[in-house]
Amino acid sequence: MIRKILCAAGAVGAAFAATGAWAAETAQAVVPAVPAPAAAPVAAAAAAVANPGNNAWMMTSTLLVLLMIVPGLALFYGGLTRAKNMLSTMTQIGAVASLAMLVWVMWGYGLAFGPEGNEFISWGKFFLAGVTPDSTAATFTSEVISEYVFISFQMTFAAITVALVLGSVVERMKFSAVMVFALVWLTIVYFPVAHMVWEARGVFFKMGALDFAGGTVVHINAGVSALVAALILGKRRGYPSEPMAPHSLTMTMIGTGLLWVGWFGFNAGSALEANGSAGLAMINTFVATAAGGLFWMLTERVMGHKGSALGFCSGVVAGLVAVTPAAGNSGPFGAIVLGAVASVICFFFVSKVKPKLGYDDSLDAFGIHGVGGMIGALGTGIVYAPSLGGPGGADFSIGGQLVTQASAVGATIVIAAVGTVIAIYIAKAVTGLRVSPEVEVEGLDIGEHGERAYN
Amino acid sequence: MKFIIAIIKPFKLDEVREALSAIGVAGMTVSEVKGFGRQKGQTEIYRGAEYSTNMLPKVKLEIAASDAMAAQVVETIQQTASTDSIGDGKIFVLDLASTTRIRTGESGDNAL
Numbered sequence: 001m002i003r004k005i006l007c008a009a010g011a012v013g014a015a016f017a018a019t020g021a022w023a024a025e026t027a028q029a030v031v032p033a034v035p036a037p038a039a040a041p042v043a044a045a046a047a048a049v050a051n052p053g054n055n056a057w058m059m060t061s062t063l064l065v066l067l068m069i070v071p072g073l074a075l076f077y078g079g080l081t082r083a084k085n086m087l088s089t090m091t092q093i094g095a096v097a098s099l100a101m102l103v104w105v106m107w108g109y110g111l112a113f114g115p116e117g118n119e120f121i122s123w124g125k126f127f128l129a130g131v132t133p134d135s136t137a138a139t140f141t142s143e144v145i146s147e148y149v150f151i152s153f154q155m156t157f158a159a160i161t162v163a164l165v166l167g168s169v170v171e172r173m174k175f176s177a178v179m180v181f182a183l184v185w186l187t188i189v190y191f192p193v194a195h196m197v198w199e200a201r202g203v204f205f206k207m208g209a210l211d212f213a214g215g216t217v218v219h220i221n222a223g224v225s226a227l228v229a230a231l232i233l234g235k236r237r238g239y240p241s242e243p244m245a246p247h248s249l250t251m252t253m254i255g256t257g258l259l260w261v262g263w264f265g266f267n268a269g270s271a272l273e274a275n276g277s278a279g280l281a282m283i284n285t286f287v288a289t290a291a292g293g294l295f296w297m298l299t300e301r302v303m304g305h306k307g308s309a310l311g312f313c314s315g316v317v318a319g320l321v322a323v324t325p326a327a328g329n330s331g332p333f334g335a336i337v338l339g340a341v342a343s344v345i346c347f348f349f350v351s352k353v354k355p356k357l358g359y360d361d362s363l364d365a366f367g368i369h370g371v372g373g374m375i376g377a378l379g380t381g382i383v384y385a386p387s388l389g390g391p392g393g394a395d396f397s398i399g400g401q402l403v404t405q406a407s408a409v410g411a412t413i414v415i416a417a418v419g420t421v422i423a424i425y426i427a428k429a430v431t432g433l434r435v436s437p438e439v440e441v442e443g444l445d446i447g448e449h450g451e452r453a454y455n
Numbered sequence: 456m457k458f459i460i461a462i463i464k465p466f467k468l469d470e471v472r473e474a475l476s477a478i479g480v481a482g483m484t485v486s487e488v489k490g491f492g493r494q495k496g497q498t499e500i501y502r503g504a505e506y507s508t509n510m511l512p513k514v515k516l517e518i519a520a521s522d523a524m525a526a527q528v529v530e531t532i533q534q535t536a537s538t539d540s541i542g543d544g545k546i547f548v549l550d551l552a553s554t555t556r557i558r559t560g561e562s563g564d565n566a567l
Contacts, residue, residue: 243506305500311502352503354503
């Protein structure tokens with residue numbers, strides 16, 4: 001009986017494979033971007049078949065990025081809030097990430113990686129039209145991976161980026177406003193920027209901007225948007241006079257660990273293959289992060305404080321953020337310097353500069369992701385140089401590359417800022433944006449979700 | 456009878472309890488309390504945001520002792536709980552009007 005079923009399944013499978021091959025011939029192979037200005041990606045021949053090894057690594061990487069969001073980022077951010085807002089913070093992250101996944105398969109993938117398009121946006125393949133199990137996406141070599149895997153991998157990037165933005169607006173923004181904001185922001189900011197940086201026709205890609213795993217698309221984009229959103233939304237009640245100490249640095253430490261582990265999918269997965277470039281991204285994701293964690297604590301000591309757990313966690317994230325654009329674009333020792341420099345600058349930014357400026361970026365989404373992302377993006381233009389152990393060619397010029405990196409960073413800042421203003425005001429018009437003072441004092445867990453984290 | 460209230464550093468509790476048991480103290484009540492004195496409070500720093508807590512955690516011991524025992528109890532607590540630094544705590548001694556054991560109804564020194 002079982003054998004009969006297996007035989008039948010085999011026959012059906014063979015028939016599917018035949019139709020699939022035909023579909024692959026008609027469907028246009030998708031062309032993702034290369035993180036280096038090297039050869040433009042070669043569109044895979046229609047008959048190309050995904051290598052199971054690469055596919056397996058990319059599926060693993062995709063799940064690692066999901067791990068970064070839930071529970072990684074949810075615990076990291078949640079622990080930093082007050083106990084009365086723990087569930088609200090984690091629920092917002094889970095909900096916007098889920099929304100991003102659905103939007104991605106409806107129109108996000110089409111707007112970022114669609115078959116038609118120009119330098120700023122693409123279109124086509126909406127609702128994944130024409131994608132089959134046999135469709136493939138090009139990598140940076142002659143290999144291909146399954147298009148469904150590529151779509152899933154890129155989907156998790158959209159999901160984590162919008163979740164990162166929420167770090168600046170927790171403890172006071174309405175849940176409904178968060179959802180409306182996420183929907184608009186993904187559509188008018190994230191998808192176009194992802195297209196511009198990562199798609200072969202994109203304007204930053206053509207300029208030769210280096211962004212291995214998303215320092216510009218994910219971190220600068222999220223950080224700047226977070227800053228603008230926090231400025232429009234306003235401070236939490238009582239900030240900065242009332243104490244707002246993190247309620248559980250234990251949770252934050254667990255979240256930090258999950259982010260670090262997940263980040264290997266984010267960085268090494270961005271090679272799109274299980275090859276040497278992924279290996280380089282992996283070692284860099286270890287050492288830059290280690291340098292970031294230690295240098296934050298060292299800076300605390302130099303400034304006369306104690307080396308702290310939150311300092312370690314903050315430095316780890318700053319190091320991870322900074323190495324993201326450089327993951328496969330730097331040698332290990334360039335990555336160490338990058339992680340250390342980003343960590344020290346982020347320390348001064350969040351503990352000295354931010355209090356003077358007076359805005360309430362509650363969990364330092366801009367102070368760490370925005371600032372760390374910019375250092376990483378600019379630093380990548382330096383550590384890429386072969387003289388510093390980077391993988392750049394002999395004719396690589398640091399000065400010229402820095403100009404390119406700075407232009408991509410500057411343009412992303414403008415797009416993120418303008419898009420966030422639009423998205424926040426739409427959310428305000430639809431939902432009112434901010435919870436009532438009673439809900440804010442009582443906590444968003446009870447006020448917005450009807451639950452408490454701890455009973 | 457005397458009622459002795461001692462405020463000590465939390466990490467000294469086990470040592471003090473053992474020393475008191477050794478001189479024959481048969482029972483005490485222990486609570487975790489907060490307060491301040493010369494030691495003031497602590498400063499916590501989270502990413503540069505400083506919060507000073509003006510209350511410190513301490514342990515409060517309450518011991519009922521016979522007049523004969525009271526001086527020795529006070530001396531034992533003082534010697535065991537001392538670290539020679541501010542914040543070691545204080546010992547208060549009050550006159551105790553009566554003691555009754557709930558189970559038997561005994562009173563006075565017999566109830567201690």
